[in-house]
Amino acid sequence: MSTRTFLLIAIAVAAAVFLAARLVNNDYVFFAGYTVLQFIVLATAWNILGGYTGYVNFGSAAFFALGAYVTVFFYKFHPLPIPVLMMIAGLTAGLVGLGMGYLTLRLRGTFFAIATLALAVVLQTLVVNWDYVGGSRGAYIVRPSDVPVIGPYIHYLFLLMLALVVIALGAARSIERSQLGYGFAAIRDDELAAEASGVPTLRLKLVATTLSGALMGMAGAPFPYYIGYLQPSSAFGLEYAVNAIAMPMIGGTASWVGPLIGAILLGSLQQVATVTISSAVNVLIVGLLLIGFVIIAPNGIVGLVERWRRGRDR
Amino acid sequence: MAGPLLTVTGLGKRFGGFVALDGIDLAVAAGERVGLIGPNGSGKSTLVNCICGALVNDSGTVHFDGKPVDGLLTHERTRRGMARSFQLPRPFATLMVAENLRVPLLYTVNARPGSALSPAQLDARCGELLQLVSLADKAAKLPSDLTQVEMRKLELARALAAEPKLLIADEAMAGLSQSEVDDIVALLIRLNERGVTIVLIEHIMRAVMNFSQRLVVLVSGRKIADGAPETVMRDPEVERAYLGQ
Numbered sequence: 001m002s003t004r005t006f007l008l009i010a011i012a013v014a015a016a017v018f019l020a021a022r023l024v025n026n027d028y029v030f031f032a033g034y035t036v037l038q039f040i041v042l043a044t045a046w047n048i049l050g051g052y053t054g055y056v057n058f059g060s061a062a063f064f065a066l067g068a069y070v071t072v073f074f075y076k077f078h079p080l081p082i083p084v085l086m087m088i089a090g091l092t093a094g095l096v097g098l099g100m101g102y103l104t105l106r107l108r109g110t111f112f113a114i115a116t117l118a119l120a121v122v123l124q125t126l127v128v129n130w131d132y133v134g135g136s137r138g139a140y141i142v143r144p145s146d147v148p149v150i151g152p153y154i155h156y157l158f159l160l161m162l163a164l165v166v167i168a169l170g171a172a173r174s175i176e177r178s179q180l181g182y183g184f185a186a187i188r189d190d191e192l193a194a195e196a197s198g199v200p201t202l203r204l205k206l207v208a209t210t211l212s213g214a215l216m217g218m219a220g221a222p223f224p225y226y227i228g229y230l231q232p233s234s235a236f237g238l239e240y241a242v243n244a245i246a247m248p249m250i251g252g253t254a255s256w257v258g259p260l261i262g263a264i265l266l267g268s269l270q271q272v273a274t275v276t277i278s279s280a281v282n283v284l285i286v287g288l289l290l291i292g293f294v295i296i297a298p299n300g301i302v303g304l305v306e307r308w309r310r311g312r313d314r
Numbered sequence: 315m316a317g318p319l320l321t322v323t324g325l326g327k328r329f330g331g332f333v334a335l336d337g338i339d340l341a342v343a344a345g346e347r348v349g350l351i352g353p354n355g356s357g358k359s360t361l362v363n364c365i366c367g368a369l370v371n372d373s374g375t376v377h378f379d380g381k382p383v384d385g386l387l388t389h390e391r392t393r394r395g396m397a398r399s400f401q402l403p404r405p406f407a408t409l410m411v412a413e414n415l416r417v418p419l420l421y422t423v424n425a426r427p428g429s430a431l432s433p434a435q436l437d438a439r440c441g442e443l444l445q446l447v448s449l450a451d452k453a454a455k456l457p458s459d460l461t462q463v464e465m466r467k468l469e470l471a472r473a474l475a476a477e478p479k480l481l482i483a484d485e486a487m488a489g490l491s492q493s494e495v496d497d498i499v500a501l502l503i504r505l506n507e508r509g510v511t512i513v514l515i516e517h518i519m520r521a522v523m524n525f526s527q528r529l530v531v532l533v534s535g536r537k538i539a540d541g542a543p544e545t546v547m548r549d550p551e552v553e554r555a556y557l558g559q
Contacts, residue, residue, distance in 0.1 A: 179420045182409075186417045189406035192368065195388040196398055198422035198476055254408065 003174045010166045018162060022155070030154040034226060036267035037161040038219050042240060043247035043259035044168040045215035048175065049208045050245065051253030054188035055105070059116035060244035062123045063093045063213045065235035067220025072133045072230055075141055082160055086221040093217020094210045101209035105202060108191075124236045138231030141224040157222050168215050172256035175211075184208060216244075239283060243267075246290045252302025261301050317380060319344040319511050320365070320396075320480055325374035327360055327535075334360045336535045337374070342480070342513060347506050349526030349543065350515045353555065357535040358515050359401060362484050366398050367391045379479065393422050397478035401485045401515075403465040405457035411468060412440045412453040415475045422476040439475070447471045447501060463494045470501065480511045487518055495521050523547075531555075 001009075021029050042060060050056050067089035074080050074088070104115040128136045147156040175181045183204045186194035195201050224230045243266065251262025266289065270282040297304045318341040327335040335357045342348050352358050363369040365376055367388040376383050383391050397418075406414050419439055424430050431439065444450045447467040452460060460468060466486055473481055483502065487495045499521050506512050516522045522529070522543075529546040531539040533555040539546045546552055 179424070182413065182417050182420055185409055185413075186406050189408055190404045193400065193404040193406065193472075194417070195368070196366065196392055196400070197418035197472060198389045198392040198425060199417065200387070200389050200421075 003170065003177075006173060007166065007170050010169060014162045014166050018159060021158065027152060027154055030152075030158045031226075032271040034154065034158050034161055035271060036264060037158070037165050038223070039243055039247060039267040040165050040260055040263040041161070041168045041219040042216055042244045043251070043263040044165075044172050044256065045212045045219070046244040047248040047253055047256070047259045048172055048215070049212040051248050051258070052175065052181065052184035052188065053205055053208045055205065055208070056109075056113045056245070057116045057209075057212065058113050058241055058245070059100070059118075059120040060216055061236045061238070061240040062116075062120035063097065063216035064220040064223070064240050065127065065232070066093045066096060066123065067217035068223040068230055068235045069127055069133055069220075070217070071221050071224045072139045072141065075139070075224065076132065082157075082222050082225060086160070086164070086218045089221035090214040090218040093220070094214030096217075097209040097211075097213020098206055100213070101206045105205045105209070120236060120241065124232055127232050127235075134230070136232060138229055138234075139224070140229050141227075143225050143228055153225070157226055160222055161219070164215075164218055169256055169260060171211065171215070172259075176255060180204065180207065239286075242283060242286055246286045248300070250289055250293045250300055252300030254299065255302060258300050258302045265301075318342055319346075319379060320513075321377040322361075322365065323375050323377070325361070325364060325371050325376065327357075327364055327369065327371050334535050335364065335371070338532075338535075338537055340530060340537065340540075342511060344479070344511055345506070345509060346511055347503070347525055347527045348513045349522040349529045350513055350532065351517070351519075351522055351529065352532035355534075356532040358532055359484060360535075361532065362398060362482050362513075362515065365482065366396060389421070392418075392476055392478075393425055395477070395479035396482070397473040397476045397480070398482040399466075399469040399473045399484060399486055401488070403457075403469040405460075405465065405468055405472075407457055409457075410453065411449060411455050411457065411460070412444065414457065414468060414472055415440045415443050418472055418475040443471045443475055446474070446504075463490055463497070466490065466498065467501070470498070474505065474510075478510060480513070481505065482513045482515070484515045485517065486514070487516060487521055492520075499525050 021033055042064060046057060046060055070089040070092050071085045074085055100116065100119055104112055107115055127133060133139055143153050145153060147153055150156045150159065175184070183199045186197060186199050187201050187204060191201055227234065247262035247266050248259040250266060251260065252258030266286060269285060273281050273285055293300060320342040322338055322340040325335055325338040338361060350358055360369065364371040367383070367386055378391065378394060378396055383394065406417060416436060419431065419436055441450065444453055447470060449464060449467055449471065452464065457465065457468060470483065470486060487498050490498070495518055502512055502514065502525060514522065514525055526543050528541065529539070529543040530537060531546060531552050538555060539549050539552050
């Protein structure tokens with residue numbers, strides 16, 4: 001299937017999802033759905049670096065929060081439409097990703113992971129001490145109640161996030177099938193051999209950190225409008241970093257399908273748990289599932305299905 | 315004919331206080347088959363790593379194809395036509411055998427000006443290379459499904475996919491049976507006949523003697539002999555250092 005066909009199908013599916021949600025005509029569906037969509041983008045973005053090149057990023061929350069705080073900054077400075085904010089957030093987070101890559105990509109494995117975690121701590125400290133964006137008190141964002149044509153504001157946010165999902169999945173899938181994808185896989189499998197095969201490893205890893213960071217930042221930009229009140233502890237929340245890792249791992253990191261499946265599954269489960277039990281149980285669910293999958297199906301759901309199919313062929 | 319394809323001058327490398335290479339001079343002419351031998355720890359692999367750019371030499375220079383390559387990264391040297399296979403096979407484990415060859419094709423052959431391959435040509439080239447090392451029926455397998463000797467062949471095929479002018483084979487035959495060794499030597503000689511210059515690093519003397527037109531001996535980071543294989547093997551210093559007395 002060509003990338004164009006894929007995008008057309010993805011857009012059709014997205015339109016169907018939006019119309020279905022409209023038919024239900026309950027705002028809760030949009031609020032819950034928005035969160036799941038947001039996690040699809042985060043998981044897909046994480047997977048571009050973590051799944052394709054094998055560099056585990058624990059700092060996803062930092063990129064997400066960066067996007068959110070771009071919005072807060074411009075809300076105070078000069079309000080802009082959200083799609084524009086998403087673009088600025090993507091640019092900012094992409095640049096930070098590039099910078100982080102430059103500083104840390106000489107580190108491998110655990111050391112890289114720790115460095116990304118440190119980045120999150122540094123950024124959070126900066127935001128907490130920056131009064132203009134609310135500091136530790138947080139910032140209020142007044143959400144308009146309606147948007148022309150579309151109607152309720154949450155419908156608009158939902159639609160934006162849906163569009164970002166299509167962009168993220170399209171990007172991930174086309175990387176997989178491109179020269180870039182082969183280069184990433186070579187880096188993941190053996191960096192020294194990749195270099196010896198002519199792969200410019202550092203440059204490719206920088207492409208990955210930039211792309212991954214940019215998508216996470218874009219996912220964060222509409223968040224202040226969604227939540228209405230943004231404080232550092234919620235923007236830099238543990239759940240973002242944990243989910244961004246857990247969802248691709250549970251779905252499968254080798255292809256774009258994995259993060260999608262993982263995010264839908266885990267994201268919906270968490271929404272259900274939030275309503276029926278409590279939101280505090282979410283991280284527990286993720287933790288337990290992650291442990292289970294690491295033991296039983298290290299290659300995620302996609303890996304399980306593939307193993308079953310290969311077993312049947314024999 | 316122009317100067318040598320590879321010229322190493324006064325190459326030195328230290329690890330802390332340990333001198334791994336001490337003023338190595340080496341010239342390899344285009345089309346030559348050179349054997350590089352020496353006891354364990356004599357600096358053979360370090361020399362390869364310095365030539366290929368995986369390690370940075372402390373002193374001396376490396377010229378390749380008439381130009382200095384000092385300061386170039388490994389992938390840049392590979393693009394200029396220098397390829398290596400690793401002592402222990404390092405396949406791309408999650409890619410299929412044919413895809414393992416696609417990586418160097420995409421990143422070296424395609425990256426050279428005027429030699430971009432179409433998708434069909436890429437597939438064809440992967441097929442040819444697999445044929446060459448008789449792995450054609452394993453194209454859709456994962457490297458973990460291969461035997462030791464097949465893994466070594468894949469390692470060589472991947473180095474060859476970059477269309478090198480110079481191939482450095484670092485112990486491509488360690489741990490193989492006699493017939494497998496002959497297999498690989500025959501393959502290397504075939505490649506050489508197609509115009510690839512080859513430096514072979516090897517412990518298996520039978521393979522080295524069958525293969526090499528010239529023999530270079532390293533001992534404790536120094537080159538102690540360089541010449542026709544029979545002459546070198548009769549050299550008393552080589553006998554003392556390499557074979558013991």
